[in-house]
Amino acid sequence: MTPTGKLLLLSGLARRLLAAPSNHSLAAAGYSNSSSSNSSDVWSIGEGGVDDAGAASVSGRRGASSRRAGFAGYSAADVAAAAAASNTAGFRSLVVPGLTKEAAKPPLLRSRHPLTPRCDRMKPAHSSWPSVWPTARTFHPAAVPLPVRQGRPNNATENAGISPNKWGNTELIKVPNFLHLTPAHVAAHCAAIKHLCTPWPKALDEPGVIDKQLPLLVVTTDYLRSHHSIRDIRARRVDLSLCLDRLVKLDKRSLEKLLCLVSFSNFAKVDTQVVGSSRVRHLRMWSDRCPWRFQNYDYLIYALSALYSQSLRHESWESGKAWIDNQRYEFDGSSSQKKLAKLANEPATNAVTHYRNALIKLHRQPENGGTGETHDSLRQYGRAVEFLLGIGKGGGGGGGGPVKKLDASSAQQTGQTKRTTERQAAS
Amino acid sequence: LLSRSIANWLLRRRQLSPFGACVNRRGGASAALLTDESAPERHSLDRHVGLLYRPEEADWQAVTRHFCRPELVRLFDTLGQRALMVRRPALEIGERLAGHAGDGRPCLRFVLYGRRGSGKSLQMGHVAAACRRRGWLLVTVHNAHLWMRHSRELHESAHRPGMFDTAGYGCIWLRHFYAMNQEILPGLRVTKELSWNAKESTPAGSSWKEVIDYALARPRYSCAAVQFLIDEIKLGSVPMPTLVCFEVANCLWWHRSGIKNDAIRRTPLQGEEPPWRADITAKQLTLLDAFKQLLDSDWNNGAAVMSVSPQGALFDRLREWMPRKLLGDEGFAYLDPFVPVYVEPYGPAEMSNMLNWYTESGWLTSEAAATDAGRAELAFLSDGNAGELLRIAGEWVTC
Numbered sequence: 001m002t003p004t005g006k007l008l009l010l011s012g013l014a015r016r017l018l019a020a021p022s023n024h025s026l027a028a029a030g031y032s033n034s035s036s037s038n039s040s041d042v043w044s045i046g047e048g049g050v051d052d053a054g055a056a057s058v059s060g061r062r063g064a065s066s067r068r069a070g071f072a073g074y075s076a077a078d079v080a081a082a083a084a085a086s087n088t089a090g091f092r093s094l095v096v097p098g099l100t101k102e103a104a105k106p107p108l109l110r111s112r113h114p115l116t117p118r119c120d121r122m123k124p125a126h127s128s129w130p131s132v133w134p135t136a137r138t139f140h141p142a143a144v145p146l147p148v149r150q151g152r153p154n155n156a157t158e159n160a161g162i163s164p165n166k167w168g169n170t171e172l173i174k175v176p177n178f179l180h181l182t183p184a185h186v187a188a189h190c191a192a193i194k195h196l197c198t199p200w201p202k203a204l205d206e207p208g209v210i211d212k213q214l215p216l217l218v219v220t221t222d223y224l225r226s227h228h229s230i231r232d233i234r235a236r237r238v239d240l241s242l243c244l245d246r247l248v249k250l251d252k253r254s255l256e257k258l259l260c261l262v263s264f265s266n267f268a269k270v271d272t273q274v275v276g277s278s279r280v281r282h283l284r285m286w287s288d289r290c291p292w293r294f295q296n297y298d299y300l301i302y303a304l305s306a307l308y309s310q311s312l313r314h315e316s317w318e319s320g321k322a323w324i325d326n327q328r329y330e331f332d333g334s335s336s337q338k339k340l341a342k343l344a345n346e347p348a349t350n351a352v353t354h355y356r357n358a359l360i361k362l363h364r365q366p367e368n369g370g371t372g373e374t375h376d377s378l379r380q381y382g383r384a385v386e387f388l389l390g391i392g393k394g395g396g397g398g399g400g401g402p403v404k405k406l407d408a409s410s411a412q413q414t415g416q417t418k419r420t421t422e423r424q425a426a427s
Numbered sequence: 428l429l430s431r432s433i434a435n436w437l438l439r440r441r442q443l444s445p446f447g448a449c450v451n452r453r454g455g456a457s458a459a460l461l462t463d464e465s466a467p468e469r470h471s472l473d474r475h476v477g478l479l480y481r482p483e484e485a486d487w488q489a490v491t492r493h494f495c496r497p498e499l500v501r502l503f504d505t506l507g508q509r510a511l512m513v514r515r516p517a518l519e520i521g522e523r524l525a526g527h528a529g530d531g532r533p534c535l536r537f538v539l540y541g542r543r544g545s546g547k548s549l550q551m552g553h554v555a556a557a558c559r560r561r562g563w564l565l566v567t568v569h570n571a572h573l574w575m576r577h578s579r580e581l582h583e584s585a586h587r588p589g590m591f592d593t594a595g596y597g598c599i600w601l602r603h604f605y606a607m608n609q610e611i612l613p614g615l616r617v618t619k620e621l622s623w624n625a626k627e628s629t630p631a632g633s634s635w636k637e638v639i640d641y642a643l644a645r646p647r648y649s650c651a652a653v654q655f656l657i658d659e660i661k662l663g664s665v666p667m668p669t670l671v672c673f674e675v676a677n678c679l680w681w682h683r684s685g686i687k688n689d690a691i692r693r694t695p696l697q698g699e700e701p702p703w704r705a706d707i708t709a710k711q712l713t714l715l716d717a718f719k720q721l722l723d724s725d726w727n728n729g730a731a732v733m734s735v736s737p738q739g740a741l742f743d744r745l746r747e748w749m750p751r752k753l754l755g756d757e758g759f760a761y762l763d764p765f766v767p768v769y770v771e772p773y774g775p776a777e778m779s780n781m782l783n784w785y786t787e788s789g790w791l792t793s794e795a796a797a798t799d800a801g802r803a804e805l806a807f808l809s810d811g812n813a814g815e816l817l818r819i820a821g822e823w824v825t826c
Contacts, residue, residue: 363751375769381767386523
């Protein structure tokens with residue numbers, strides 16, 4: 001073999017050995033081989049040449065995570081074709097890589113034109129977002145036309161110190177997105193089911209009608225959470241509200257029993273609103289003791305039923321109720337009423353009425369009809385006492401006479417057994 | 428004739444005008460308004476409200492001094508002069524009591540309430556001084572809440588089994604009672620025989636002074652002596668009306684105290700369990716229970732004026748000062764029916780009068796206190812509270 005031939009052989013061998021295998025996976029992903037238009041560059045790295053007219057080089061529009069280069073390579077068939085093309089006189093022509101200009105050959109594989117991602121081709125005027133993203137799906141950067149970023153670089157050198165973009169961003173994939181629930185989606189859903197709906201009853205718009213027709217108010221809350229878990233423990237709580245006037249068959253005694261039972265519980269209370277001269281009472285209950293919302297709702301319905309049915313029942317031992325068990329202050333049976341009997345002079349009826357009213361106003365809280373302890377109620381009480389006892393500016397000489405005689409049985413000290421209870425005659 | 432009619436006209440004008448009783452030592456807007464009426468029972472609602480008066484020495488030493496805070500007593504000693512303000516609550520109570528003397532009148536109860544430092548005790552002192560001048564017997568208790576915090580010679584009671592005597596406080600109170608009623612006591616006689624124990628007794632007809640002397644000599648029986656005297660009052664053997672003044676009355680119904688029931692060092696008897704450390708409350712102290720009996724309404728010819736204060740809520744830092752909350756259900760039911768009297772903060776006239784007096788007497792020495800802005804600041808800082816004003820005024824010194 002001639003040295004030239006050896007050189008050729010070697011070069012051919014070299015070419016063969018160093019020929020890049022066609023990377024099928026890369027090709028399938030759209031990474032194209034270098035086109036043969038740049039055939040002078042055998043090892044041409046870089047731009048997958050694009051044949052599309054007018055389409056710019058793609059690599060410039062791809063971001064920092066650059067694509068792998070299309071690896072230029074020749075297969076054995078390429079070499080044979082090139083040799084055959086240049087072999088005019090039966091001699092093999094010298095093909096020096098990098099120097100010999102060769103005719104362009106058509107690529108064997110149809111080059112996958114790297115397309116612009118869908119997000120860059122979308123035009124707002126023509127595209128409908130619900131049709132792009134009809135249901136809940138994992139975030140896909142090519143489909144979402146938003147330049148979102150998520151994440152934080154550890155230092156200024158990582159990713160040039162800026163948050164990573166959406167391409168290949170696992171954080172964006174992990175968190176839930178609501179791209180399937182935009183206003184356009186909601187409008188489309190509503191339009192789809194509107195034919196199944198009935199119109200809102202106009203009568204319910206009048207004030208008070210809803211409370212009358214739908215007395216039970218159930219309040220639940222949903223929470224949005226920006227956290228690795230979207231669950232919120234507070235979402236299990238259910239609040240229930242009911243106007244007590246709507247509970248039928250509740251007479252005075254049953255209502256008192258219900259108020260007493262509610263005062264024992266730590267998940268129910270009765271709110272009283274004084275509206276003018278009338279009182280509106282609401283029973284409010286809440287539950288978050290069960291892990292799930294529907295369980296809490298069921299529990300509240302059960303508790304309400306139990307409360308109602310138990311207040312309607314009257315046990316025999318309830319007749320042993322004492323004055324101190326009253327839900328609100330009652331004058332009848334109180335020690336103040338008993339003390340009136342100890343006054344020697346029978347007080348006038350209107351004096352007793354004033355006294356009674358003043359005591360009720362002083363002791364009862366506003367939700368029970370009184371005012372509680374205020375300067376006004378204390379002053380009124382003082383005036384009533386002065387009127388009762390006959391002191392003060394009004395009744396200077398009047399009532400409040402001598403106290404009844406103490407008899408032996410009402411001796412105050414138990415230890416004074418040797419004393420005889422006798423009184424000096426009043427002078 | 429003309430001059431006499433003019434003089435009469437001037438006198439009547441002075442008598443009828445609201446500040447006609449006022450005697451200014453020097454004129455001007457910044458003068459303290461004093462009255463020369465030093466007799467508390469002659470103060471009237473029409474003429475003397477808002478004026479300062481100088482209590483007489485006898486009144487002060489016997490009565491009023493005990494109702495003042497130690498700071499106020501020291502202030503008066505420092506300044507060398509005393510001036511107390513005549514205010515509406517005391518005059519209203521005094522008016523009710525004026526017509527109340529005489530047998531056959533049940534015990535009236537008045538409860539003074541107001542913020543701490545508003546002047547409840549001083550109002551009680553005014554009423555007490557007025558009644559003393561009218562010849563009433565005074566029974567005053569100032570330290571009930573302190574009696575419940577510490578025990579002084581505590582021992583089991585003999586005259587009331589199951590309860591405890593505080594002999595030390597009994598002796599102190601008897602001495603104080605004697606000093607307050609020195610003119611009246613020699614005329615009082617005990618109507619029945621008082622037996623101290625199986626062997627010793629005081630016969631009926633002996634004077635109250637003998638009873639007190641006996642108890643002071645034998646401190647063990649001081650609480651029994653107090654109980655006997657109170658029984659005498661309730662029976663009506665005292666010819667003159669009685670005024671009971673009780674400061675911090677709500678401690679009588681308080682559930683806590685500073686005295687534990689193992690303060691008595693004794694070994695438990697055979698078969699008896701050692702007592703666990705419970706509080707000895709006012710219900711179990713004979714001295715306090717005796718005074719509580721005087722606050723009841725079942726005796727004649729007397730009146731009781733008491734005050735309620737958060738100080739009586741031992742070991743519980745209450746911010747409440749309304750009577751029903753402090754007395755509780757039990758205390759209110761016991762005292763019902765009573766007349767609540769509110770001791771309100773200083774009004775503008777009272778405040779300015781007080782500031783004038785402080786400035787004149789030399790307590791407020793700061794130059795800023797003479798300016799309008801300074802006085803407004805003092806009024807704001809103290810919020811009308813008399814005790815606060817006293818304390819804050821003492822802090823405003825010329826530096």
